[in-house]
Amino acid sequence: xxxxxxxxxxxxxxxxxxxxDHKMIAMQYMFxxxxxxLIGGFFAYxxxxxxxxxxxxxxxxxxxxxxxxxxxVTMHGSIMIFWVAMPILIAAFGNFLIPLMIxxxxxxxxxxxxxxxxxxxxxxxxxxxxxxxxxGPFGGAWTxxxxxxxxxxxxxxxxxxxxxLIAVALEFVAFLMGGINFTVTTMNSRAPGMKMYDxxxxxxxxxxxxxxxxxxxxxxxxxxxxxxxxxxxxxxxYDPTRGGDPLLWQHLFWFFGHPxxxxxxxxxxxxxxxxxxxxxxxxxFGYKTVLYTTWAVGFLSFVVWAHHQFVAGIDPRMAxxxxxxxxxxxxxxxxxxxxxxxxxxxxxxxxxxxxLWALGFIAEFLIGGVTGIFLGSSGTDIYxxxxxxxxxxxxxxxxxxxxxxxxxxxxxxxxxxxxxxxNETLGKIHFxxxxxxxxxxxIPLFITGTAGDQRRVYSxxxxxxxxxxxLQHLRTxxxxxxxxxxxxxxxxxxxxxxxLRNGKTAGPNPWRSSTLEWTVPSPPPHGNFAELPTxxxxxxxxxLPGAAQDFAPQNLPDSALAEGMKA
Amino acid sequence: MLERYLTxxxxxxxxxxxxxxxxxxxxxxxxxxxxxxxxxxxFKFRAKDGRPTQYITGEEKHLKRWITIPHALVLxxxxxxxxxxxxxxxxxxxxxxxxxxxxxxxxxxxxxSFQQAxxxxxxxxADDIRAVGELHVKINTxxxxxxxxxxxxxxxxxxxFRLKQDALPGRTITGWFRPNRLGTYDIQCTQMCxxxxxxxxxxIIVETPKDHAAWLLxxxxxxxxxxxxxxxxxxxxxxxxxEARR
Numbered sequence: 177x178x179x180x181x182x183x184x185x186x187x188x189x190x191x192x193x194x195x196x197d198h199k200m201i202a203m204q205y206m207f208x209x210x211x212x213x214l215i216g217g218f219f220a221y222x223x224x225x226x227x228x229x230x231x232x233x234x235x236x237x238x239x240x241x242x243x244x245x246x247x248x249v250t251m252h253g254s255i256m257i258f259w260v261a262m263p264i265l266i267a268a269f270g271n272f273l274i275p276l277m278i279x280x281x282x283x284x285x286x287x288x289x290x291x292x293x294x295x296x297x298x299x300x301x302x303x304x305x306x307x308x309x310x311x312g313p314f315g316g317a318w319t320x321x322x323x324x325x326x327x328x329x330x331x332x333x334x335x336x337x338x339x340x341l342i343a344v345a346l347e348f349v350a351f352l353m354g355g356i357n358f359t360v361t362t363m364n365s366r367a368p369g370m371k372m373y374d375x376x377x378x379x380x381x382x383x384x385x386x387x388x389x390x391x392x393x394x395x396x397x398x399x400x401x402x403x404x405x406x407x408x409x410x411x412x413x414y415d416p417t418r419g420g421d422p423l424l425w426q427h428l429f430w431f432f433g434h435p436x437x438x439x440x441x442x443x444x445x446x447x448x449x450x451x452x453x454x455x456x457x458x459x460x461f462g463y464k465t466v467l468y469t470t471w472a473v474g475f476l477s478f479v480v481w482a483h484h485q486f487v488a489g490i491d492p493r494m495a496x497x498x499x500x501x502x503x504x505x506x507x508x509x510x511x512x513x514x515x516x517x518x519x520x521x522x523x524x525x526x527x528x529x530x531x532l533w534a535l536g537f538i539a540e541f542l543i544g545g546v547t548g549i550f551l552g553s554s555g556t557d558i559y560x561x562x563x564x565x566x567x568x569x570x571x572x573x574x575x576x577x578x579x580x581x582x583x584x585x586x587x588x589x590x591x592x593x594x595x596x597x598x599n600e601t602l603g604k605i606h607f608x609x610x611x612x613x614x615x616x617x618x619i620p621l622f623i624t625g626t627a628g629d630q631r632r633v634y635s636x637x638x639x640x641x642x643x644x645x646x647l648q649h650l651r652t653x654x655x656x657x658x659x660x661x662x663x664x665x666x667x668x669x670x671x672x673x674x675x676l677r678n679g680k681t682a683g684p685n686p687w688r689s690s691t692l693e694w695t696v697p698s699p700p701p702h703g704n705f706a707e708l709p710t711x712x713x714x715x716x717x718x719x720l721p722g723a724a725q726d727f728a729p730q731n732l733p734d735s736a737l738a739e740g741m742k743a
Numbered sequence: 744m745l746e747r748y749l750t751x752x753x754x755x756x757x758x759x760x761x762x763x764x765x766x767x768x769x770x771x772x773x774x775x776x777x778x779x780x781x782x783x784x785x786f787k788f789r790a791k792d793g794r795p796t797q798y799i800t801g802e803e804k805h806l807k808r809w810i811t812i813p814h815a816l817v818l819x820x821x822x823x824x825x826x827x828x829x830x831x832x833x834x835x836x837x838x839x840x841x842x843x844x845x846x847x848x849x850x851x852x853x854x855x856s857f858q859q860a861x862x863x864x865x866x867x868x869a870d871d872i873r874a875v876g877e878l879h880v881k882i883n884t885x886x887x888x889x890x891x892x893x894x895x896x897x898x899x900x901x902x903x904f905r906l907k908q909d910a911l912p913g914r915t916i917t918g919w920f921r922p923n924r925l926g927t928y929d930i931q932c933t934q935m936c937x938x939x940x941x942x943x944x945x946x947i948i949v950e951t952p953k954d955h956a957a958w959l960l961x962x963x964x965x966x967x968x969x970x971x972x973x974x975x976x977x978x979x980x981x982x983x984x985x986e987a988r989r
Contacts, residue, residue: 242938242939242940242941242942243938245941246935246937246938246940246941315937315938316935316937317935319935321895321896321934321935322895322896323894323895323896323912324895324896324935324936324937330852330894330895330937331937332937332938416911416912416913416914417912417913421913422896422911422912422913423911456788456796457790457796458796458797458799459798459799459800459801460801461799461800461801461806461810462800462801462802462807462810463800463801465801465810486832487836487898487907487908487909488896488909488911489908489909489910489911489914489916492832492836492837493837495832495836496829496832496833499825499828499829499832500825500829503821503824503825503828504821506817506821507814507817507818507821510773510814510817511810511814513777514777514810514813514814515801515810517777517780517781517784518801518806518809518810519801520781520784520785520788521784521788521799521806521809522788522796522797522799523784523788523796523797524788524789524790524791524794524795524796525785525788525789525790526789526790527785527789535781535785538781539778539781542774542777542778543774546770546771546773546774547770549766549769549770549824550763550766550767550770552828553762553766553824553825553827553828554828554829554831554832554836555758555759555762555827555828555829555830555831555832555835556759556762556763556766556828556831558759558831558832558835558836558905558906558907559745559759559763559902559905559907561907561933562898562900562907562933562934563933623748626745626748626749627748627749628748628749628902628903628929628931630900630902630931630932630933631933631935632935632940632941633931633940633941634940634941634942635941635942638942638944639929639931639944640927640929640946641749641750641902641903641928641929642929642931718796718798719795719796719797719798720798721798726795726796
């Protein structure tokens, strides 16, 4: 495996590429995820250009043929979920934050942790290698329904389909290892005095997300093995002419696929909780209730999967059950969002860049949440299923999750990660330059979806209803907004790399936050804590009556509270 | 509201549209309420010198009310929506009215073909009409469709009818529709089915009984060579496997 490393610089290899330090592994995950995000974003640019300006050469890509269109759509979806949202939200933040926030020196299994990243990197390389094989990358949508995905005669990408499947399976292996590590570390390595209800929400949420992932991934891995056999050994698990059933895959896929939504949502909610508490100078409203609703969401997420299959040919009576469970999951999620909003009450709110992102998350995620009701209701889903309404809906959940909350997290913990502050002005330009175009991209798509635009259609020229000029204007508007949103990411990249050297020195606790990661130097040294801390209180004690300052660090004994700690 | 964006041409299109409006009104209210509350709080509690933050745990009864009461109301709205959703679903997908006519819809990469009874009114006889890409139906007539696929999963969607049903290889799925508006409407495939997925178009033509009878007669007789109203091969916009590979 070491052949992949060409750098000869002594020490570099062990420091940056073969490290078992959780912070370095977090950086590896984060930079790999960011690189994949650039690729996934480029694909969005390619297919949106085809939608906005049909059948013209796309600068930097060329003509988008139907086959290429299907491939970039499939790769965009797969990459953004499996190789961007998961590595950044769970692996990068989980690895960086868990040991620091619970007060220990490293993960429980550092070498499993290193292996986890290496397998993840391998999975990304396998996926990207599918661009080099004959027939090109898989184009059968990220859901990979058989028989299309099972047979090269149907999908015309025999090698690409196999590589896609292997890449997804490897990615799962990586995250199973990561999940074990996060759970075990949080359960066993907490600082003395840190009780279950003293664990910061983001740690809780990453652990719960890992548990949900581990519980839901099994069936899909089994399904993937069967699909791989169908592809490569001519078995017939999904082939109805030989006694198989294509619906089996759909059940296995969505039994994983829907909990997966919450696997990425929960860490995002956790990040937002941390940021909102710090910048509102408030204890999270109803910490325990937030946790209970999280457990409820986690449980319910396992019994809603067939709402992706209302019209897939399942017994229509089943749809009623899944419609009920789907609408029921809105109850704990609503409660959670209400609690976040309530946290603002009585606070002392400053709108620094991380807070803008966190509030942006809540505001935008609400839209994603309520539009989901139209789709969870079986009656309206008959019409809206697989239209652009679905696309707009889940981007209103996934963009807040994988983009907005990630920026909240990066801007918030950047000082801790690199010891320097990001530039606030550039941060705010980046925020507005991302959030405004984001809405201009997807609001038009709600309308085109409501007007009957079906998904994954390369050109609407052959549909009289869909080729009305009014709808084309909306598609073009959406594409232009995407160009704006993508170009504003350059501001972020510039800010990120420029501030590494030129940012203001951060000091250990620039945001005056009370959780443990802010008690160590920025960036934290190897081993994190010079002396392992003891915890005396919960994570969000802001404005505690009788304290000398408006935050009470978790590791400060009650006796020292009145004098306060050095700022 | 949906009709502003797309014609409604079947009997159940309106019930889906009404459910859409009901859900839109309920969730729209909550969306506006939550966003308003959030922005009000951000403004009202912005940092000011000399105003310390309040210490609130979220266990206080008088404050918890602000969560629990809206929460109970959300639950009530959910129940209303569930009842509406299941009613509409039941009427469209579970409760099949008796059929006046039956059509067979066969999906394959990447075309729709249709089979319906000829003038004798009986399916699977010599005078059956088979067509590619075009389905002719009578207005105000309840049709049952038997949906099947020759290869991969497709989805039979007529947006103007608010109809959607996946076609699965190895199964025949029965559904129904009753067109109530004359005109020509699009048929789209809405399940990724390979290279030509985006080009898998069809048309459904809703005509008066008189026109329909005339169409039947023109196309039914097997003795005549060449069914002149029907496209000789795949309709415009449909690509064949050989073309697609090019």
